[in-house]
Amino acid sequence: MTKPLTGSFQLMKSLNRSLVMTTIRNEGPISRADIAKRIALTPPTVTNIVNELLEEKFIVESEIGASSGGRKPILLKLNSQSFSIIGIDVGGNTIKSLLTDLDANIIRENRRSMPPRPNAETFLAELNQSVSDLIGSAGTERPVIGIGIGMHGLVNPEEGVSVFAPNLHLRNVPIRASLEEAFGLPVYVENDVAAMALGEQWFGGGQDTDHFICVNIGVGVGAGIILNRQIFRGSSYSAGEIGHTTVDLNGPRCNCGNYGCLQTLVSGPAIAETVQNEIALGRRSKLQPSASGSLQSITGEHVCEAAKEGDELAIESFRKAGRLLGIGLTNMIHTLNPQKIILGGGVAQAGPLLTEPLAETVKERALESSVRHLTIEASRLGNRATAIGAVTIVLSRLFAEPQLPKESGIRQ
Ligand SMILES: [Zn+2]
Structure with a gap:
């Protein structure tokens, strides 16, 4: 554990509590005695925390374990269906929301279009509606315990404020304050790619990796950085x-x-x-609009479809983008020396059309020592990566770490 242990008793108590929950989550069904051994807490401390968690229905007694001599122990496991979590991916054009259980299994999802040129008020009303829709379907049997938001642009996660959302032209929107007031639930806000990186760390390609980078290539391009299993956000x-x-x-x-x-x-x-410019210069392509259509109506998705159907110009455009992305990523590889780069976002849906020239460029340009342990892969969470990441922000407040170190120095 790298978290400071000098905080108040309350912090220690909640830290121990999340350690117990993490151990049950990762290793359950597990006995009280084994939890105590695993995280070096005293048995009475573990018993107190377990009683609390049983009462709150976060965990359940599952079965009887094997005896090591005396009475057979009762095993505990996470009661993942007892609560739900809402995770929301806020892009420039759409709001994608998920309702999940404590294992991030999707119970329900919805998608709303962003109103054109929203102001802070209309934007927050839209977000509010997304949450309301899902809370309604969670019901009373599976109450929602928290809301995570993956917001594009610059975010202050401590304040829960969207500092600057370039695609919406909004500044200083108090997302957390607004939603907490409306729903009375804890709300956590992160940058969308940082959220995606958290989601990959818990449920995707980053699970067994200490240092990795998620790169989102869509309307904009950004990276979420995990170093030493922690999100790296920088000084501002x-x-x-x-x-x-x-x-x-x-x-x-x-x-x-x-x-x-x-x-x-x-x-x-x-x-x-x-592609639009090349067609304007006379290049032939199946993307050439009909007499009534305009070149401006060609989107990145259209180019991707055309490339998959073998259109030369579309293929060439992705190859060029892949090479340039390879240059950008090589710079990042030389700076941070990650073990893995995970690609997500709409442009990454082009698959090998993008990743082959990208990988060739990295191979040509990067120092051998910088890429010795590197793999580059597409996100396994696909276009839900950020929303799952938003759910993970809430989970990461409940549980200590995705994988608990075998030897922990924490003692009561
Ligand atoms: Zn720029």
Whole structure:
């Protein structure tokens, strides 16, 4: 454990409680005695915490274990269906929400379109409605215990404030305060890619990895960074803004004011624009709009479909984006030396069309020592990665760590 242990008694108590819950979650069915041994707490402390958790229905007594001489012990397991969690992925165009149990199994999901050019009030009303829809279906048998939000843009997770949401043109929206007031439940807000990284750490490709990076390539490009099994947010929550690293000095102008930022070259809109420009210059493609259609109606999704159907121009656009992404990721690999890079977001749905040129570029450019242990893979959680991540934010407050170290120094 790397968490400080010098806090108040209350913190120690809740830390021990989450350690007990984590042990039951990871190793249950497990006896009280084995929990005490595993995390080096005294048996009476474990018994007290277990009684509390049984009363609150977080855990249940499951079966009788094997005896090691005396009376056969009663085993405990997590009562994962006893409560639900809401996780919400807030993008520029849609709000995707999930209602899950304590194992992040999906009970219900819904999707709402973002109203065009919302102000803070209409945006919060939309978010509020997403939560209401799901709380209604959770019912009283499985009450919701927390709400996690993966919000695009710059987020202050301590305050639960969306500091800047570029795709909505909103600043300083107090998401946590607003939802906590409306629903009386704990609300946690993280940047969407940071949430995605947490989701991958608990339920996806990051489970057995100490250092990994999630890269989301959609309307924008961003990274969620896990170092030493902890999220790395930077001094002002801006770590991972790789979409604004320069990869072409003479590249197009970015919405941040610079030129040649990675996201001006590899995002969904950037790929669509490459194709639009080539067609305008006379290149033939099945994406050529009919007489009534406009070139501007071609989207990144259209290019992806056309590429999968063998359209030369579309394939070339993804190859070019893959190579440029490879350059951007090589810079990040040389800085952080991760074991794994997990790709998510709409553009990553192109699969090998993007990842093959990407991997070739990384292989050509990266130092051998930096990529010796590196794998690059697509997110196993697909387009739900951020929403599952938002659920995980709540879980990470309940449980200590996804995998508990075998030897823990914590004692009562
Ligand atoms: Zn930029």
